[in-house]
Amino acid sequence: MMKKLFRKKSVDQILKDAEEGTGLAKVLGVRDLVFLGIAAIVGAGIFSTIGLASYEGGPAISLLFVFTAFACVFTALAYAQFASTVPVSGSAYTYAYVAFGELFAWVIGWALVLEYAVSNTVVAISWSQYFCTMMDGFGLHVPDWLSMAPGYALESHAKFLEQGAEALSLVEKVGLNAYLTAPRIADIPIIFDLPAGLITILVTWLVYVGIKESQRASNIMVLIKVGVIILVIVGGVFFVKPENWTPFAPNGMKGVLGSVAAVFFAFIGFDSISTTAEECKNPQRDLPRAMILCLIICTVLYVAITLVLTGMVNYTELNVKDPLAFVFKYVGFDHMAGIISITSVVAITSALVVYQLAQPRIWMTMSRDGLMSKKFARVHPKYKTPGYATIVTGFVVALPSFFFKMDFFVDLTSVGTFFAFIMVCAGVLYMDHSGLSKKSKFRVPYINGKYLIGLGFVAAWILLFNYGQDIFAEWKSLDASYIFEHKSLIIFFWLVWLTLAILGFKLNFSLLPVIGILINLYLMTELGASNWRIFVIWLIIGLVIYFAYGYKNSKLNQKDTDAVQS
Numbered sequence: 100m101m102k103k104l105f106r107k108k109s110v111d112q113i114l115k116d117a118e119e120g121t122g123l124a125k126v127l128g129v130r131d132l133v134f135l136g137i138a139a140i141v142g143a144g145i146f147s148t149i150g151l152a153s154y155e156g157g158p159a160i161s162l163l164f165v166f167t168a169f170a171c172v173f174t175a176l177a178y179a180q181f182a183s184t185v186p187v188s189g190s191a192y193t194y195a196y197v198a199f200g201e202l203f204a205w206v207i208g209w210a211l212v213l214e215y216a217v218s219n220t221v222v223a224i225s226w227s228q229y230f231c232t233m234m235d236g237f238g239l240h241v242p243d244w245l246s247m248a249p250g251y252a253l254e255s256h257a258k259f260l261e262q263g264a265e266a267l268s269l270v271e272k273v274g275l276n277a278y279l280t281a282p283r284i285a286d287i288p289i290i291f292d293l294p295a296g297l298i299t300i301l302v303t304w305l306v307y308v309g310i311k312e313s314q315r316a317s318n319i320m321v322l323i324k325v326g327v328i329i330l331v332i333v334g335g336v337f338f339v340k341p342e343n344w345t346p347f348a349p350n351g352m353k354g355v356l357g358s359v360a361a362v363f364f365a366f367i368g369f370d371s372i373s374t375t376a377e378e379c380k381n382p383q384r385d386l387p388r389a390m391i392l393c394l395i396i397c398t399v400l401y402v403a404i405t406l407v408l409t410g411m412v413n414y415t416e417l418n419v420k421d422p423l424a425f426v427f428k429y430v431g432f433d434h435m436a437g438i439i440s441i442t443s444v445v446a447i448t449s450a451l452v453v454y455q456l457a458q459p460r461i462w463m464t465m466s467r468d469g470l471m472s473k474k475f476a477r478v479h480p481k482y483k484t485p486g487y488a489t490i491v492t493g494f495v496v497a498l499p500s501f502f503f504k505m506d507f508f509v510d511l512t513s514v515g516t517f518f519a520f521i522m523v524c525a526g527v528l529y530m531d532h533s534g535l536s537k538k539s540k541f542r543v544p545y546i547n548g549k550y551l552i553g554l555g556f557v558a559a560w561i562l563l564f565n566y567g568q569d570i571f572a573e574w575k576s577l578d579a580s581y582i583f584e585h586k587s588l589i590i591f592f593w594l595v596w597l598t599l600a601i602l603g604f605k606l607n608f609s610l611l612p613v614i615g616i617l618i619n620l621y622l623m624t625e626l627g628a629s630n631w632r633i634f635v636i637w638l639i640i641g642l643v644i645y646f647a648y649g650y651k652n653s654k655l656n657q658k659d660t661d662a663v664q665s
Contacts, residue, residue: 150422
């Protein structure tokens with residue numbers, strides 16, 4: 100059974116299956132891919148979570164954007180090598196099938212549901228908030244009971260009963276109003292987020308009718324939002340006060356690293372480009388170029404806009420959901436704030452389009468391998484899109500968008516994405532070791548890590564002993580149960596680094612994929628143990644589905660059975 104769990108697909112077999120099973124239209128060039136990448140990355144992150152990140156880390160958060168982009172570059176190189184070797188729609192799922200076998204492929208595919216479908220729920224809810232603000236600006240108020248998850252209203256009402264109206268924040272007062280004004284059935288208030296659900300349905304229809312139509316709409320939205328971001332940077336420079344950049348890191352490194360989830364969420368999406376491989380004119384050439392280009396462009400935009408925001412307004416004022424509009428209101432430039440509010444709706448819509456494109460193509464590829472129902476592999480005869488998978492994705496995103504709070508999903512999305520990134524970087528090490536890299540038209544630049552990985556490990560501990568005495572003092576004050584619950588991920592990080600140093604010495608590992616693994620793993624440790632527990636539960640649910648259906652119906656399993664019978 101263990102042998103079957105880790106059975107692998109050859110590159111030649113994957114390409115053959117893709118040719119036989121696909122009917123997707125090959126219409127995307129490198130420019131289209133760059134636009135799709137920017138559409139995915141420059142969305143809810145830069146228009147919302149960047150404010151919270153700046154509030155927690157101060158102007159130094161610009162350095163975290165650079166560090167996170169640094170991690171993403173190593174991961175992008177790994178994705179680019181796989182995409183040039185296996186140019187099919189499965190993204191990290193397919194790459195894991197080649198490198199690690201079926202069980203790991205299923206786990207990665209299940210994790211990608213978090214990255215694309217579940218994160219799109221967050222994006223849809225965020226879109227709803229901006230949309231309602233924009234409508235208020237036009238004098239058209241969306242009723243509170245039609246624009247929020249019922250959980251917010253119920254919590255606000257409970258707090259009102261316990262502590263009174265004076266204890267409620269402004270947001271909680273809105274939640275209380277939703278509870279009191281909502282229509283009722285059998286005295287149960289009817290509360291749901293209508294805009295979030297409707298935009299998901301609209302975007303699902305757009306993605307359903309064609310990749311070219313989706314790409315055109317996305318390109319237009321990208322041009323609009325990048326234009327406004329540049330306008331914010333150029334216009335905001337005139338309001339920058341250098342004294343707002345002091346202190347640069349008011350809460351130290353702890354404050355900066357505490358914003359990892361918010362900052363990383365702003366980068367999620369560059370890998371979604373790889374899910375469109377079968378719709379690219381020349382995927383082996385264009386995918387690597389597009390990934391690197393969109394990362395460079397977005398990092399420059401993020402760093403510039405973070406410095407402008409924290410220069411215009413003191414970081415302590417930036418704990419708001421619409422920071423780009425807020426800073427111009429703060430300096431009295433209300434017309435600019437209004438333009439940004441409208442553009443935010445456009446920006447987040449384009450991110451929704453890309454994520455709704457990505458998820459159906461993952462399911463389509465898994466279905467082609469027999470791990471999911473055959474319906475998910477159906478390609479619409481007219482629109483040349485994975486029609487059934489697209490509709491299911493619409494339901495999966497729309498239903499939680501109507502009724503769920505988005506707090507639950509943000510960090511969980513980052514955990515699943517980091518996990519996929521680490522597996523792709525590790526997959527490049529396997530490709531180098533097994534000789535598969537010879538088939539790659541793009542390869543991660545090889546730097547021999549035989550000694551460098553181990554020297555880096557030793558150097559890190561020397562620095563800790565010399566400059567991290569406060570860290571050791573903190574650990575000495577903690578009991579074993581607390582360390583196990585909250586610090587075990589750090590211990591795991593050091594053990595992985597030590598293991599990679601030993602294996603790197605024996606096998607001459609390439610340095611760049613190892614750096615990608617370590618940076619992503621370290622960023623994961625900053626997300627907290629509670630998110631890991633939820634992620635493990637998610638994986639267990641996925642494994643139950645795999646053993647109930649995928650293991651038996653896998654095409655590789657059927658081939659093994661046919662071989663035994665013959």
